[in-house]
Amino acid sequence: MPKTTPAQNKTIVLKAFDTLFNRRDYDTASMFWSDRYIQHSAHIEPGREGLFNLIRSLPRELRYEPGLVVAQDDYVILHGRFSGHGRAAAWIAADIVRIENGLLAEHWDVLQDEATQAESKSGRPMFGDHFPS
Template identity: 75%
Template structure:
């Protein structure tokens, strides 16, 4: 059984998201996601193949960028933005990942459309220091 530290888990999540969502390197991604991967997202079919198949349907312009990542034990929460996904607005995401044997083993997410300046009741952007163009 491979045991990873919270710092290693954060680095693995960032590597996994870069590998799958930005590089679309499915062979490399298979080494990062467990073959018994459990998916709790309402937008993604079960298992690792459900996730990979979803990514295959996204436009080539789809990208993930991370703003904040925290970890405790076997869990990581990544606050990020998915752009170019073929929707009117980018998705701001809080992705919760559980690790097992050094691989991404389970996932939950909270997603919402990124608000523009006129849509933001707080007057503050949801991601980074500026509003989307």
């Protein structure tokens, strides 16, 4: 496959995240993730199957909401919210994905529980323009 542009990489990653996390369409999702996918996240088992098995184990209410998306060369960084995963607070995530041959090839993340307005020392929401209800 020819080299993809940063704009194409953003589109690929957004479609991949929606397909896996929101639609739970594992067959289609497998077309976005490399079969040699490298996982750097400390809470996800290795490879594409490690990620897919984690999502299978989470409640069906799991949702991913993308926010800021930045791409440079083969890397895409997403700032997003994972909710409905069964914990008290949503996770605000910074996901870094490396694209190779049009596929998600490598992943790193930083996760943080979303703060309420009462918990926010800055007085500003961590994601979007309002606090969670």
